Amino acid sequence: MATEREEKVMAAIDPVCAMSVEERDAPERLDYEGTTYYFCSTDCREEFEANPEDYAN
Numbered sequence: 001m002a003t004e005r006e007e008k009v010m011a012a013i014d015p016v017c018a019m020s021v022e023e024r025d026a027p028e029r030l031d032y033e034g035t036t037y038y039f040c041s042t043d044c045r046e047e048f049e050a051n052p053e054d055y056a057n
């Protein structure tokens with residue numbers, strides 16, 4: 001079967017390293033003040049959790 005349904009994938013930006021992360025593939029995510037943030041790695045999520053005010057806008 002053809003796989004041509006990739007257009008609706010939601011892209012998010014890892015707020016720590018600014019990498020583009022597909023929401024459904026993001027290895028890490030975190031809800032902070034009502035917003036879900038997506039991260040490329042556990043390291044980035046931990047960095048966000050350590051200093052959320054530096055990254056959340």
Ligand SMILES: [Zn+2]
Binds near residue numbers: 019040
């Ligand atoms: Zn990252």
